[in-house]
Amino acid sequence: MxxxxxxxxxxxxxxxxxxxxxxxxxxxxxxxxxxxxxxxxxxxxxxxxxxxxxxxxxxxxxxxxxxxxxxxxxxxxxxxxxxxxxxxxxxxxxxxxxxxxxxxxxxxxxxxxxxxxxxxxxxxxxxxxxxxxxxxxxxxxxxxxLQTSKQTNIQKCVLNYELSLARNDKLREMYLYRFSHLISAIMGIRSMGSAAMGLCYVARGSMDAYQCDGLYPWDAAAGVLIVREAGGAVSDSTAGKEFDLMNPNFIAAASKRLLDQLLAVEKQADDERLAALLVKKANVGCK
Missing domain, CATH: 3.30.540.10 (Fructose-1,6-Bisphosphatase, subunit A, domain 1)
Structure with missing residues (x-):
């Protein structure tokens, strides 16, 4: 090509x-x-x-x-x-x-x-x-x-977090656990209702990061490339997983350094949620 x-x-x-x-x-x-x-x-x-x-x-x-x-x-x-x-x-x-x-x-x-x-x-x-x-x-x-804001400090990060997706029963716990951890680590939060525009706002430097889970390929097919070409970093929102266009659960950030900080906070939230789930299952098993 x-x-x-x-x-x-x-x-x-x-x-x-x-x-x-x-x-x-x-x-x-x-x-x-x-x-x-x-x-x-x-x-x-x-x-x-x-x-x-x-x-x-x-x-x-x-x-x-x-x-x-x-x-x-x-x-x-x-x-x-x-x-x-x-x-x-x-x-x-x-x-x-x-x-x-x-x-x-x-x-x-x-x-x-x-x-x-x-x-x-x-x-x-x-x-x-x-x-x-x-x-x-x-x-x-x-x-x-276009260039991202180049923000590298999570404490100065304004994150666009697509909270409406927490309507989905399968995603709700994950979204809310992550939200409770993120909100105390970052500067501010927004929720805009458009994945494609959310990615563009990171690319242009209006937002420092954007996250959305539970989407479709067409939500990310253009925007992820636009962020990367503007100097931003994109990965799957679960730490250690590669971004998959056909199953896009993504976090896009102004810099790789900021992305890594956000992923670390979310991993803490995910670990806590999974631990709580195990306790719940164990308690059910005891009855």
Whole structure:
């Protein structure tokens, strides 16, 4: 895979992403009365965006593969990642924000070749923010080079922590244990409701770190590359585990040093939670 090949894909898809942004901006003129209507609206605009992107890419590059939110929910499983060029698309990331006209929402499109992240584009049309990265060439916001805050001190860290995911019964204990440890170790906490934008805020230096567990490939396919290309570090949120794009539980930080400090605090929380779980099981066994 040469730089030229990836640049060609980038140049082809960028106008399509901008066109998709215009479609999302049209969604301002609706009245929603029921929960069903919210999901209908999101699905309609998700599909409109996927239609623009996927149809054009398929026509131009018929051998390329796709992993996308709408496509995956239509067939009820996520395709396996292969060595083929694969476009991983989230038509609207931050849907709960989108339906409330809270402008932290975006289109995210990542490209992998030989299972490696080589390109990422994240576009927030409401704020006119276009984040881009090609592997090895840096990250940019509206064409201007991005750098993380370079923060190395956990006590000065403002962490964007996606607490809404603690709604999930399987994740709740882990989130809350980690939260109770993190909150006393860091300077401040935020929760924004968009994984792709959360990663961009680390890349641009607005946040020092971002964490989210229990996500999907399309939440991380563009943003993780953008953070890394801006000088940040990303790993799985469980200490010692490698980041896995197909099962993204990640922590992204402004520097490797900060990442290691955050992981150490979270390991303490995870160890405490597992110890409590063993005690609980032992007590149940005694009865």
């Amino acid at each position: 040469g730089h030229q090949e990836v640049q060609e894909y980038f140049d082809f898809v960028l106008p399509l992403v901008k066109e998709s942004g215009k479609v999302i901006l049209e969604a301002n003129d609706y009245e929603i009365e029921t929960k069903e209507e919210i999901y209908d609206i999101v699905t309609i605009y998700d599909r409109k965006v996927e239609d623009i992107l996927i149809k054009a890419i398929k026509t131009k590059y018929p051998t390329h593969k796709f992993i996308g939110e709408e496509e995956s929910s239509a067939k009820n499983y996520i395709s396996e990642l292969t060595d083929d060029p694969t476009w991983i698309i989230d038509p609207i990331d931050g849907t709960a924000n989108f339906v409330r006209s809270f402008p932290i929402t975006c289109i995210s499109i990542g490209l992998t070749i030989k299972k490696e992240q080589v390109m990422g584009i994240i576009y927030n049309p409401f704020m006119e923010e276009l984040y881009t990265a090609i592997k090895g060439q840096g990250a940019f916001l509206n064409g201007k080079r």
